[in-house]
Amino acid sequence: VSAEAEFIRRLRAIAPHPAARGLLDDAAVLTPPPGRGIVLSHDMIVEGVHYLATDPPADVAWKLLAVNLSDLAAKGAEPLGVLLGYCLAGADQDTQFIIGLAEALHAFGVPLLGGDTVSVPPGAARSLGLTAIGAAPAAGAPSRGGARAGDALWVSGTIGDAGLGLRIARGELVGPAVLLARYRCPLPRLETGRALAGTVTAMSDISDGLLIDAARMAQASGCGVSIDLDAVPLSAELEGFGSGRAERLAAACAGDDYELLFAAPAGWDEVLLRLCQPYGVMLSRIGYFSEGGGLALRDSEGAVPLPARLGYEHEGRDQG
Amino acid sequence: VSAEAEFIRRLRAIAPHPAARGLLDDAAVLTPPPGRGIVLSHDMIVEGVHYLATDPPADVAWKLLAVNLSDLAAKGAEPLGVLLGYCLAGADQDTQFIIGLAEALHAFGVPLLGGDTVSVPPGAARSLGLTAIGAAPAAGAPSRGGARAGDALWVSGTIGDAGLGLRIARGELVGPAVLLARYRCPLPRLETGRALAGTVTAMSDISDGLLIDAARMAQASGCGVSIDLDAVPLSAELEGFGSGRAERLAAACAGDDYELLFAAPAGWDEVLLRLCQPYGVMLSRIGYFSEGGGLALRDSEGAVPLPARLGYEHEGRDQG
Numbered sequence: 328v329s330a331e332a333e334f335i336r337r338l339r340a341i342a343p344h345p346a347a348r349g350l351l352d353d354a355a356v357l358t359p360p361p362g363r364g365i366v367l368s369h370d371m372i373v374e375g376v377h378y379l380a381t382d383p384p385a386d387v388a389w390k391l392l393a394v395n396l397s398d399l400a401a402k403g404a405e406p407l408g409v410l411l412g413y414c415l416a417g418a419d420q421d422t423q424f425i426i427g428l429a430e431a432l433h434a435f436g437v438p439l440l441g442g443d444t445v446s447v448p449p450g451a452a453r454s455l456g457l458t459a460i461g462a463a464p465a466a467g468a469p470s471r472g473g474a475r476a477g478d479a480l481w482v483s484g485t486i487g488d489a490g491l492g493l494r495i496a497r498g499e500l501v502g503p504a505v506l507l508a509r510y511r512c513p514l515p516r517l518e519t520g521r522a523l524a525g526t527v528t529a530m531s532d533i534s535d536g537l538l539i540d541a542a543r544m545a546q547a548s549g550c551g552v553s554i555d556l557d558a559v560p561l562s563a564e565l566e567g568f569g570s571g572r573a574e575r576l577a578a579a580c581a582g583d584d585y586e587l588l589f590a591a592p593a594g595w596d597e598v599l600l601r602l603c604q605p606y607g608v609m610l611s612r613i614g615y616f617s618e619g620g621g622l623a624l625r626d627s628e629g630a631v632p633l634p635a636r637l638g639y640e641h642e643g644r645d646q647g
Numbered sequence: 648v649s650a651e652a653e654f655i656r657r658l659r660a661i662a663p664h665p666a667a668r669g670l671l672d673d674a675a676v677l678t679p680p681p682g683r684g685i686v687l688s689h690d691m692i693v694e695g696v697h698y699l700a701t702d703p704p705a706d707v708a709w710k711l712l713a714v715n716l717s718d719l720a721a722k723g724a725e726p727l728g729v730l731l732g733y734c735l736a737g738a739d740q741d742t743q744f745i746i747g748l749a750e751a752l753h754a755f756g757v758p759l760l761g762g763d764t765v766s767v768p769p770g771a772a773r774s775l776g777l778t779a780i781g782a783a784p785a786a787g788a789p790s791r792g793g794a795r796a797g798d799a800l801w802v803s804g805t806i807g808d809a810g811l812g813l814r815i816a817r818g819e820l821v822g823p824a825v826l827l828a829r830y831r832c833p834l835p836r837l838e839t840g841r842a843l844a845g846t847v848t849a850m851s852d853i854s855d856g857l858l859i860d861a862a863r864m865a866q867a868s869g870c871g872v873s874i875d876l877d878a879v880p881l882s883a884e885l886e887g888f889g890s891g892r893a894e895r896l897a898a899a900c901a902g903d904d905y906e907l908l909f910a911a912p913a914g915w916d917e918v919l920l921r922l923c924q925p926y927g928v929m930l931s932r933i934g935y936f937s938e939g940g941g942l943a944l945r946d947s948e949g950a951v952p953l954p955a956r957l958g959y960e961h962e963g964r965d966q967g
Contacts, residue, residue, distance in 0.1 A: 348790060351867055353718040353851050354688040354781075356788045359679060368674040369730040369778055371763045373771070398673040410689040412732065412776040443691045443776070451772030454765060456732040458689055458778040461674075468676045470668060531673050547671055 331444055334413070334421050341429040344438035346408060355440035357407060357460070364463030368398035371412075373454040379496055384420045385427025386511040387455070392431045394534065395459035396515035397585040401532040402468035403524020404461030406435065406517065411442035412456035435517065464524040472547030474529040474590035480544075480552055480614040481599065483516050483587040485562040486537050487578020503564045513585035518606045520587055526602060530589040536582040536638020541614070542622040544588060554579075554614035556626040572626055582639045590616060654733070654741050654764055661749040664758035666728060675760035677727060677780070684783030688718035691732075691776040699816060704740045705747025706831040707775070712751045714854065715779035716835035717905040721852040722788035723844020724781030726755065726837065731762035732776035755837065784844040792867030793849040794910035800864075800872055800934040801919065803836050803907040805882040806857050807898020823884045833905035840907055842922045850909040856902040856958020861934070862942040864908060874899075874934035876946040892946060902959045910936060 339350050346357040359365060372378050372394070378387050392409065399406055411428070415421055432439055440460075447453055474480075492510025494500040516532075523530065529548055533540045537559065545552035556575045565578060591599055596612060603610055624631035659670050666677040679685060692698050692714070698707050712729065719726055731748070735741055752759055760780075767773060794800075812830025814820040836852075843850065849868055853860045857879065865872035876895045885898060911919055916932060923930055944951040 351863075352791045353721040354686045354724070354788070356722060356783055357685045357687060359685050361681070365677045365679050365685060365780070366674045367677060367728075367730055367761060367778070367780065369732055369762045369776070371732045371734075371765045371776070373734070373765050373767050375768045375771075376766060401673040402676060404674070408687075410687055410778060412689055412691045412774075414691075414693070414772065414774055441687060442689045445691045445693050445774060446696060447693050447772035447774065448695050451770065452768050453772065454732075454734055454767060454774050456689070456691070456763070456774075456776040458687070458730060459674075460685070460687065460780075463676055468674070471672045543671075 330415055330418055330421065331446060334415060334444055337425050341425065341432065342439040344408065344440060347438065347440045350441060357440065359407065360462045363465055364468060366399055366402045366404035366461040366463050366468055367458065368395045369456060369458045370395050370398065371454050371456040374452045382496065382511060384423035388424045388427035389431040389512045391455050391457045392428065392435065393513045393515050393585060395457045396435055396437065396517060397513065397532040399459050399461040400515045400517045400520035401530050401587060403464040403520050404468060405521065406437040407460045407462055408438045408440035410440055410458040413442065413444045414447045414453040414455060415444060416453060464521065466525050469524055469527050469530040471529055471531045471544055474544060474548035474550055474616045476550050476616050476618045477593055478528050478590040478616045479593050479612050480541060480554065480616065481589050481591060481610055481612050482537065482560065483519055483608050483610055485560045486584055486586065487565050487581045488562050489513065489583035490578060490581020491565055491568065493583065506564050510583055513583065515585060516587045516608060519603050519608045522602045522606065523589060526598060527589040527591050530587060533584040533586045533588050534582060537579040537584065538622060539638030540588050542637055544590065545616060545622060548616065550616040551619040551621045551623065552614055552616050553623040553625065556624055556631055558611060558613040560609060560611040572631065576634055580634055580636060580638050650735055650738055650741065651764055651766060654735060657745050661745065661752065662759040664728065664760060667758065667760045670761060677760065679727065680782050683785055684788060686719055686722045686724035686781040686783050686788055687778065688715045689776060689778045690715050690718065691774050694773045702816065702831060704743035708744045708747035709751040709832045711775050711777045712748065712755065713833045713835050713905060715777045716755055716757065716837060717833065717852040719779050719781040720835045720837045720840035721850050721907060723784040723840050724788060725841065726757040727780045727782055728758045728760035730760055730778040733762065733764045734767045734773040734775060735764060736773060755835065784841065786845050789844055789847050789850040791849055791851045791864055794864060794868035794870055794936045795848055796870050796936055796938045797913055798848050798910040798936045799913050799932050800861060800874065800936065801909050801911060801930055801932050802857065802880065803839055803928050803930055805880045805885065806904055806906065807885050807901045808882050809833065809903035810898060810901020811885055811888065813903065826884050830903055833903065835905060836907045836928060838926045839923050839928045842926065843909060846918060846922060847909040847911050850907060853904040853906045853908050854902060857899040857904065858942060859958030860908055862957060864910065865936060865942060868936065870936040871939040871941050871943065872934055872936050873943040873945065876944055876951055878931060878933040880929060880931040892951065896954055900954055900956060900958050
């Protein structure tokens with residue numbers, strides 16, 4: 328039995344959903360909920376670029392799934408299933424990958440529906456792809472570009488943890504495991520995204536960094552955006568490394584947060600907090616949109632000069 | 648402007664469909680036709696494995712799209728859009744790729760809706776992925792496993808051309824350009840697949856080879872299948888290289904045909920031919936399904952021993 332046949336045999340065992348057709352057909356065939364739009368995301372992660380060759384394969388699987396589900400979360404979508412594009416690595420790594428994938432699929436309640444498995448030439452860096460399919464909210468999926476001047480800018484959870492986690496993974500820093508977990512095993516904000524979708528004026532996830540993703544939201548909305556750096560929510564673990572302007576700026580540019588960034592009319596704080604209360608996810612109001620364009624930063628000491636890089640611009644921009 | 652930003656700028660120009668949201672949002676949001684299932688295919692092609700580094704990038708784009716649409720065709724689906732997972736290669740190659748992709752999208756009438764673009768480390772295996780989304784036939788998508796004992800086995804078009812085309816591409820053979828085109832720029836049988844979907848008992852495309860794909864259909868259907876090698880349709884160009892048993896066997900194992908393979912009740916020849924007549928695609932009845940299991944081959948001289956390899960089993964099996 329080839330490594331590939333063995334891998335696919337194991338995949339079948341974790342793909343019992345009828346739409347997967349036992350991974351034996353040309354394609355998956357899914358019955359979507361009636362009257363809802365379909366939300367589609369495809370993100371790739373490349374060894375040595377988006378994850379480290381030393382990352383445990385089970386965590387790579389988790390991250391590949393989580394980053395795509397995070398895109399669905401940002402559109403308020405209910406996940407319907409995923410397709411996996413996998414490059415074989417070797418029996419041990421492949422098995423660990425499937426174990427992690429099964430765990431993540433179960434954690435997020437999403438079925439594996441299909442995909443493709445390929446062999447790559449020996450020694451070549453691998454790129455893994457995943458397509459996530461979701462059902463849009465009945466009232467439509469919020470866009471990245473719907474913020475209006477006067478809207479408040481909000482963020483879920485805490486920012487910058489994954490950036491420190493990456494430094495821990497690289498051996499540049501010693502720190503608590505929770506930070507490493509934020510980098511390796513992000514939690515897409517699916518329930519929060521669904522709860523917010525009908526109320527926000529714009530929503531995206533934070534993958535490349537709070538500042539760059541906020542600047543993109545402002546640009547797509549034809550607005551400017553101003554952020555209060557002191558209001559950016561930091562975890563106690565991150566604050567253990569300092570919470571001055573430099574640390575806050577680093578957190579706001581770090582990326583890999585997979586938190587939700589959204590705009591909502593000013594004064595709707597109560598509504599938003601009540602909507603999300605059941606899910607135990609903190610929401611923080613960190614700025615506002617204004618006429619004009621661009622990104623402005625301030626803190627209690629005044630205006631904060633923008634850093635040369637707002638986030639991971641070299642990373643593949645998600646194109647939809 | 649980075650190579651990646653430039654690539655995405657060009658992609659945007661060929662993605663005007665509203666569901667693509669300008670490739671600026673986290674995800675594509677599509678309104679599917681009401682009351683229809685969703686058909687999903689994701690196939691990858693790897694440089695040096697599924698295509699040659701010397702293949703023109705425009706043809707690689709065409710093939711990547713065509714092989715996925717071929718999976719939709721086999722389910723009788725109407726394509727709704729595609730997501731591209733692209734590894735950057737360098738400005739010239741990337742531009743040629745987009746030109747070819749635009750041409751293929753236009754040829755098949757399919758919108759680009761989203762995806763991801765990544766940079767890979769030098770020496771990495773470039774693997775390109777594409778997800779195709781289609782609307783299933785209103786009456787449901789045929790499966791690979793629905794053939795019944797007594798059904799006839801049919802195939803569209805001609806078999807083996809792409810196999811010779813590959814040998815021409817590799818410089819092993821000198822031959823007509825039409826064979827090379829069959830390898831590099833396959834034509835998914837979308838219209839024929841849609842016309843047949845309500846009538847066939849099983850359908851798949853031929854990607855790995857007629858014999859192996861027929862054996863898989865028989866196995867998935869719990870039947871045996873018997874094929875008349877003399878009935879396997881060959882093009883005049885292929886017959887120019889010979890049409891004896893050896894050449895026919897080679898054609899039936901070559902793969903990359905992207906023709907439709909399907910089962911239909913015996914005696915329905917007239918119905919099938921009339922359904923497909925508008926599309927100018929030849930249909931050939933090449934065998935029948937029987938009780939039991941396995942694949943049997945015969946020709947005018949009697950039983951034909953099965954070759955050691957029925958097709959490209961090393962290639963990534965499409966998983967759905």
